[in-house]
Amino acid sequence: MNRQTLALLIAAAFSLAACGGADDAAKTASAPAASAAATQTGELPVIDAVLTQAPNVPPPIERDYAAKVVVKMETVEKVMRMADGVDYMYWTFGGDVPGQFIRVREGDEIEFHLSNHPDSKMPHNIDLHAVTGPGGGAAASFTAPGHTSTFSFKALNPGLYVYHCATAPVGMHIANGMYGLILVEPKGGLPKVDKEYYVMQGDFYTKGAYGEAGLQPFDMEKAVKEQPDYVVFNGHVGSMSGDKALQAKVGETVRLFVGNGGPNLVSSFHVIGEIFDTVYQEAGTAATHNIQTTLVPAGGAAITEFKADVPGELVMVDHSIFRAFNKGALGIIHVEGPENKTIFSGKQKDSVYLPEGSATQSIGKGETAPQVQAANKEERIKLGKGIYEANCLACHQANGQGVPKAFPPLAKSDYFNADYNRGIQAVLKGLSGKITVNGEVYDSVMPATALNDEQVANVLTYVANNWGNKGGEITPAQVAKQRSAK
Numbered sequence: 229m230n231r232q233t234l235a236l237l238i239a240a241a242f243s244l245a246a247c248g249g250a251d252d253a254a255k256t257a258s259a260p261a262a263s264a265a266a267t268q269t270g271e272l273p274v275i276d277a278v279l280t281q282a283p284n285v286p287p288p289i290e291r292d293y294a295a296k297v298v299v300k301m302e303t304v305e306k307v308m309r310m311a312d313g314v315d316y317m318y319w320t321f322g323g324d325v326p327g328q329f330i331r332v333r334e335g336d337e338i339e340f341h342l343s344n345h346p347d348s349k350m351p352h353n354i355d356l357h358a359v360t361g362p363g364g365g366a367a368a369s370f371t372a373p374g375h376t377s378t379f380s381f382k383a384l385n386p387g388l389y390v391y392h393c394a395t396a397p398v399g400m401h402i403a404n405g406m407y408g409l410i411l412v413e414p415k416g417g418l419p420k421v422d423k424e425y426y427v428m429q430g431d432f433y434t435k436g437a438y439g440e441a442g443l444q445p446f447d448m449e450k451a452v453k454e455q456p457d458y459v460v461f462n463g464h465v466g467s468m469s470g471d472k473a474l475q476a477k478v479g480e481t482v483r484l485f486v487g488n489g490g491p492n493l494v495s496s497f498h499v500i501g502e503i504f505d506t507v508y509q510e511a512g513t514a515a516t517h518n519i520q521t522t523l524v525p526a527g528g529a530a531i532t533e534f535k536a537d538v539p540g541e542l543v544m545v546d547h548s549i550f551r552a553f554n555k556g557a558l559g560i561i562h563v564e565g566p567e568n569k570t571i572f573s574g575k576q577k578d579s580v581y582l583p584e585g586s587a588t589q590s591i592g593k594g595e596t597a598p599q600v601q602a603a604n605k606e607e608r609i610k611l612g613k614g615i616y617e618a619n620c621l622a623c624h625q626a627n628g629q630g631v632p633k634a635f636p637p638l639a640k641s642d643y644f645n646a647d648y649n650r651g652i653q654a655v656l657k658g659l660s661g662k663i664t665v666n667g668e669v670y671d672s673v674m675p676a677t678a679l680n681d682e683q684v685a686n687v688l689t690y691v692a693n694n695w696g697n698k699g700g701e702i703t704p705a706q707v708a709k710q711r712s713a714k
């Protein structure tokens with residue numbers, strides 16, 4: 229699916245969530261079987277299921293009677309983007325990972341049509357955890373490429389259930405992305421919320437390491453050892469970030485249908501910056517409250533709910549945290565609206581902490597001298613950039629803009645540009661007491677650094693030649709002179 233289609237879908241989901249009507253639902257459906265029209269046959273009215281691709285969820289069920297719900301799903305094997313520059317041959321239910329979301333009502337009869345695309349290399353089937361019956365429908369739905377299998381089941385138990393392919397080798401079919409969620413709403417429905425989203429974790433095993441470019445084949449050995457290269461939400465690194473971030477407004481209630489396809493890992497699902505007001509743990513019937521992190525077993529699910537109280541970026545992670553920051557298990561919920569400083573103030577003050585007896589501290593003590601010596605100004609600037617990032621950026625910020633009231637700007641700094649020796653002194657010996665930079669008074673402390681003459685020359689030459697400063701070169705000789713000056 230391209231970006232535009234996705235954007236449309238997301239936009240559609242919003243308008244849908246806003247009014248939640250069944251009519252809107254029909255418009256938003258991404259699946260071909262989107263007609264919500266019911267026709268009467270025998271005892272139960274027949275309804276075509278609305279199927280959606282993550283992160284979208286079909287609309288809440290408004291019916292108060294059982295129906296025969298017809299689900300038509302297709303298994304497709306296709307190459308898609310795993311991460312930027314990395315491709316993978318996914319096996320899918322409905323053309324993406326996770327598979328399409330199915331929403332039915334407790335007591336419904338589901339007539340399931342599973343078609344396997346003619347171009348498939350493998351037979352596939354489906355084991356729905358919502359099924360009471362042998363294999364969850366696996367044997368009944370076993371389908372060769374270019375065929376369709378049909379079977380029926382009755383949704384006896386309400387809950388959120390995983391479905392997955394169960395064709396041998398089962399682990400491989402799941403590892404390639406063959407899983408999704410089916411929600412069986414309780415007869416009375418779920419409590420109303422403003423937004424509903426579909427988030428499903430999975431672990432992937434590739435021949436190449438994380439980020440290694442090209443089409444990456446599945447690695448069985450890593451899968452058996454349970455050492456994934458990728459742990460992701462909704463099938464791909466970055467599936468819910470940037471312009472694909474989930475959206476909510478301050479004051480809205482958000483429900484996440486969270487699944488875990490595995491095949492191996494258990495997820496410690498957490499949203500950085502929120503507390504779940506309600507979690508249906510393991511997607512069971514009992515609601516628990518005030519949960520920070522909830523476990524989602526491989527082949528299991530959870531329903532989590534929270535009210536968005538303040539604006540900002542909420543970050544969904546697997547709190548087995550290397551998976552989030554090194555393997556991809558990260559997604560963004562963008563919350564828009566007015567601030568509420570009582571609930572969250574933002575940083576109010578940064579004051580210097582100086583334990584008793586300490587004067588100007590120093591940072592980077594005992595660092596070894598660099599091997600490289602700059603041959604000219606250009607090289608000095610290049611080397612200085614690295615030194616800046618390691619020693620100065622934390623306080624003076626990436627573009628030398630500083631932090632108001634705490635760290636003065638180095639960009640267009642009249643203090644620095646008036647006399648580079650002041651900068652040299654600051655870096656060599658630290659700086660404290662009142663100074664005025666571009667009209668703002670700072671009365672703070674900059675620690676001395678343990679950089680050698682060459683490094684100080686490089687970093688200050690870098691600063692001097694960036695962000696609107698006046699240029700020129702600071703040499704090691706000049707630094708040495710300041711070092712011995714009183």
Ligand SMILES: [Cu+2]
Pocket residue numbers: 319350351352353393394395401406
């Ligand atoms: Cu399969």
